[in-house]
Amino acid sequence: MEVSRIRALRGPNLWSHHTAMEAIVSCSEAERSIAELPGFEDRLRALFPELSILQPTGHNDAVPMAHVFELTALGLQAQAGCPVTFSRTTQTLEDGIYQVVVEYSEEQVGRLALELAEKLIKAALLNEEFDLTAALEQLRELDEDVRLGPSTGAIVNAAVARNIPYRRLTEGSLVVFGWGSRQRRIQAAEIDVTSAISEAIAQDKELTKKLLHAAGVPVPLGRSVSNVEDAWAAAQEVGLPVVVKPQDGNQGKGVTVNITTREQLEAAYQAATEFRDDIMVERFLPGNDFRLLVIGNKLIAAARRDPPQVVGDGKSTVRALVEQVNKDPRRGSGHSTSLTKIKFDDIALATLAKQGYNAESVPPKGQRVVLRNNANLSTGGAATDVTDDVHPEVAARAVEAAQMVGLDICGVDLVCDSVLKPIEDQNGGIVEVNAAPGLRMHLSPSFGKGRAVGEAIIDAMFDENDDGRIPIIAVTG
Structure with missing residues (x-):
């Protein structure tokens, strides 16, 4: 043959x-x-x-x-x-x-x-x-x-369901929908009408906070710092506890929260500089971590993000418990699965130490042990859908934040006790605004029902009866 x-x-x-x-x-x-x-x-x-x-x-x-x-x-x-x-x-x-x-x-x-x-x-x-x-x-x-990641894949599947043709322009997430003059493009969860200026603003966390604060959107106090001494001075200005993070970071990389001592701040500053040179210190807001997804001028989905954690069984070490959790088939090493494996690194060990544990400690049965203070899915966190619980004023604040930055698709990070009541009533605040937000926590949350965010993005790009096609008639003979 x-x-x-x-x-x-x-x-x-x-x-x-x-x-x-x-x-x-x-x-x-x-x-x-x-x-x-x-x-x-x-x-x-x-x-x-x-x-x-x-x-x-x-x-x-x-x-x-x-x-x-x-x-x-x-x-x-x-x-x-x-x-x-x-x-x-x-x-x-x-x-x-x-x-x-x-x-x-x-x-x-x-x-x-x-x-x-x-x-x-x-x-x-x-x-x-x-x-x-x-x-x-x-x-x-x-x-x-x-293959396409879950975010891009969800948008492509929504387009296919509406009979909108597509093709990948690269091996990455750059996809074109429709033909000729009726075509539209996306890259991951970012669409072709999103301006480079808006994306640049979203990446600059300090500038984003200034714009949101000027628009009356609640944000935590803070500023950029130049070294460890300046970081400690900023912490004193805004009041402990604080958060240290890269000024233009993403996916929770280099972020350390709930810092209460000089020693913790120095370690956090060092962790942040491994990802970026420009570092921010801002007031730590106690409460839960929520991600609100805004598409166009509407809040489409919301999820509570919980930090990576394990529950003691009275017999297994923390390291063994992490290994057991990571065997979950939903957890992978990248963004292709609904959850990411929990990382057992220096940040995890430092977080354990704050709780009086180390890798070989055996937590009591039923005891929750946190491996990281930030709740990003990319570092092993989990998500619970809370879309139906969002108070109208909370939704309005999220839409205002997205529009102030200029993002058509926007992931708004909110810290507060609950989304059931206005942010101002509970001293909460919007801590970040993200361009090209990950969609997997809304598509297949750890708990609760998934949301049709891919369909919402396609609906924002194409009118109801628009399939992006151009009729062609070929006559032969």
Whole structure:
């Protein structure tokens, strides 16, 4: 069997509406019917037990090797977790030459599946070993590397549901919807009308706070600092406890909260400088950490974020408890899963020390042990949906914050006791405004129901009856 002329069909095509890999497969006379190869199918199924039933593709009840190649490539992707179902083998006018079409969800994964299918068939022909587990893991890892993240994926799925065409412009999160003059673009959870100035303002936390404060939105007091001495002076000005964080950071990187001593501040300053040179000190606001998602001029979703923590069982060490929590299949090492694994690093050890624990301590049964003070999902935190609980004035403040910065899609970080009552009534405040906010805490929260944020973004980009398409009529003959 020889495979040649592999090409990707990146949209609706002659064979189906699915994206697919098309290959020309040449089969020798014996390979035009695997019945002529004694023991081949048994050896193949021993190597790949999940292979689908082989069906004749012609009028002579023969099962050609090309059909085996088709189902093997499709089956490998399916077993690796790719959402594929369509494949087809068609004999050409030339004897022994077949067109094989196999659906793919990610082009690179589809190409690798064809390559691995060819190797698997060769191993069965020669009665050699084939490491199926390693092959499937290779496909899974590549799929995780190249597939769209949960935020971008949710927006793309919402577009597909509305029959809006899309294509990726890069291997990253830059996606175009629609065609020609009717097209729109996104990059992660940021749309094409968001200005670079607005994004720059959102990244500058001190400037953001000045703008929000001028608009009457509650924010914590604080300022940028130049060194540890200046940081301690700023802490004295606003009053302990304080928060130390990079001035233009994101995802909770380098953020330390609830600092009450000079020693803690020095350690926090050092942690922050590992990510940025410009550091801020601001008043620590006690209460819960909430993320409010504003799209256009509406609050679409809200979640309470809880810091990464474990619960003692009276027998296991803190380290063992963290390992148990990280076995949750929802937790991954990046942003491709709904939750991120809890990091057991210097910040976690320092947080433990404040509670009188270390990595090998055995907490009492039922005792909650916090591994970090900030509640970002990217550092292992969890999220609980509270959209239905948000007070109208809290929602209005979030929309005002987003509009003051100029963001069409905005993640507003609010610290207060509860979203059931106005921020001013509980001495809370908006601590950050984020461009291109992560959506996964709203799509699949740890607790509560997910929200249709992808649909909300598409609705903000396209009018109700707009599918981004341009009708084309082709006349031939």
